[in-house]
Each structure stands twice: as C-alpha cells, then as structure tokens.
Amino acid sequence: MSRPTILSFDQIKDELFTQWDITGHQLNRHLLSMSLTGTPDVVADLITFPPGFVHHMHRHPHADQFVLPLKGSVRFAGVPGRFVDLAPGQLLVVPRNSWHEVRNTSDEDCQVFHFFTGVGAIEDIGFEPWDSSGAPAE
Template sequence: MIRRTVAAWNESARQRTAGVQWLVNRELVPEALGMLMVQELSGGARLPPHSLPGAESVTFLLSGKGDWLADGSAWQLTPGEGVFNPPGTRRAFETEKDRNAVLLVVYGGTNDPRNALPHAVNGGGCGCRISRTADHGKHSPLGEAGGFIDMGVHWLATSQTVGTRSVVVATSTFTPGGSHQLHRHPNADEFFLVLQGGGQHLTKDGPVRLNPGDLAYIPAGEWHGFQTDPGVTTRTVYGYLGAGSLAQAGYELLEEET
C-alpha cells in the first residue's frame, strides 16, 4: 500500500501556484497498471485541447466548477461529475471565473499521458459524460461479492456504463459503522481517495490512518479494506487500473482463521 496526500486539501497549499500533482506514474510506481494525477486550475484558466492516442482517461471534478469543451458545445461539470475519454478523443476544460477547480484524472492504457498531442480543432470525438449507477441488491457486482457493511457504491466509469477497457472509477459512502473487510483484486491495482470523513485503511499488518485528501494506492493482489471512524460518514472516490470492471479486476475475500 502506498499512501499519498493530495496537496489541494492542504490549507497552506492555497498560497501556491495551481498545477499538477502526480500521485501515481511509472517513475513513482514502476509496476503500476495505470497513472493518476490531481490538477488544480485557477479561476478562468483553460486546459488546452489535447488528445492521447494510446490511453483512455476519466476526469473527475473534485471541487470548483467549469465547462468541459465538447465538439461545438460545453458540458458544465460540478463536483462528483466527470467525463470518460477513449484513446484519441478531444480533452479540454475551462474553469469558472474567480474560483479554482481541482480535477482527479485517472489514466489507463499504454500511452504516457505526459506525451499528449495538441487537438486544436473539433472532430475525432470528445468522450462522454459519466453518471452514477447505484450498486444495490444481492445480484449486483458487490452484492454477489460480499464482505461489506453499511457501504454504498455508485459506479461512474466501467466497461458496462461507458465502455472502459483498463480503468474503473466509482464513489463509495460508508455510513457510521460501515466497513469493507480484507479483500484483494488479483488483476488490477486500486486507488482509494478519502473526500470526507476518515477512518482506517486495513492491511494484514495493521491499520493505516486516512484523512480527507489522503489516497491509498493498492497494487494488484494486496489485501486491503476500510473501517470508517465511529459516528462518521466517509465519502470516497476509488477505482481500478488494469481492468474495466470489478469482474475483470477479480475479487477475493480473506477467509477468517478459525
């Protein structure tokens, strides 16, 4: 497990210049099955149009407000919304004036996103907006997998919802008393970013504290879980790299010793 803290959550960081913070890339984690960054844009700033020929991505708005500049139109994004981009499609975003925006960008595929190509004209597609699909009932992916208490999930970008191949993004809410027992994904890495609340990231070697703005990155095959603080509701954004669904990532609960 690798723990990172997102600088945009740090009040002292408000004095710094907006920019990019890499949480996972192949220099930081050579064996990673994808890449992950947070980008903070100042009010009125624009992310220039660009495309990635060999990588798909999900852009998730953590805070602020702005417009995703689609072909001939603009999609307004508010926190908790985002866009999925298949390889080669146009990416462009403009923040609301006088208000910074913080984006979480999750990359899957073979292309390093730092090798982006300019995409100055419309055409070639611009991705699609992602929307929440609730996971509930015994026949849902997590319902069949089991191992959780008082945890709700909304899938945002999966192979079923928008056609991803190597990335999954979802949100989860742990109500007071909520937990997800130790489990692992043999075929995919996982990232887990606490947005609100807090609790204990569970490992076989003991718990690790996670506060708002803390991210846990879990390599494929590593046992992990989460326990929210007593009396606290914890909200997160999480996902998998190297798979397009929970089924592709694989899911195995740790059997309790008797």
C-alpha cells in the same frame, strides 16, 4: 472514437451494496467502466461508507486499486492488526494482490472516489477473501 464526457456525481443514483464479507453496507455510484463510458482499463465508483462499515480483509489479484477520500476518513489495514487513517487529500494505492481491509470508524459517512486500473469491468478485478484462520481462503 470516444469524446470527453462530464459526469455529475449527484445525477448518478446510489446503489445499495451488501456482501457476505461486509459489515453493514455501502452505497455505490458507478462512474466509469467499459460498459458505462467505454473506458477499457479503468473502473471507478463514488462510494459512501456509513458509520460502522467494514469490508473485511481481502485482495484483488487482477487490478490495482486506488482510494481517495473526499469526505470523512476511512481506516485502512494492509496487514491484520496494523492500520492507517486516511483523510481527504490523501490517496491510497493498493497494488494488485495486496491484502487489505477498509473501515469507517467515525460516526459520520465517509465518501471516497474508488477506482481500479487494468480492467474494464468490476467483475474482472478478481476477489479473494481472507479466511477466519488468518490464511487466504482456498
């Protein structure tokens, strides 16, 4: 049986994350997953997006995603060409299979609490990029 656990963000090391569909990089602090904390239905990270960061249009078919800015602001696009800026105190809900893009358009780091529900490992969320012609990649 599991027991309550306190996680101190500053005691979890940053991991540099890059990927072919990201402009720049992000820093991840892995907080919750089945392997880390025994949480079978939640995966969560504390993520820092440096200035200029872009995770280009993509979707996750197997998990709902939530983004809660803690510091700075993040620009979210749900449809190419349309966006909203999110600030601390706002929670973004991205239902599974929804196309989205995330950017840091400011000149300061943005830090977000980022989590997925319905899966116990980041590998299980699924990932599908938007191709450059404007259609989902096959």
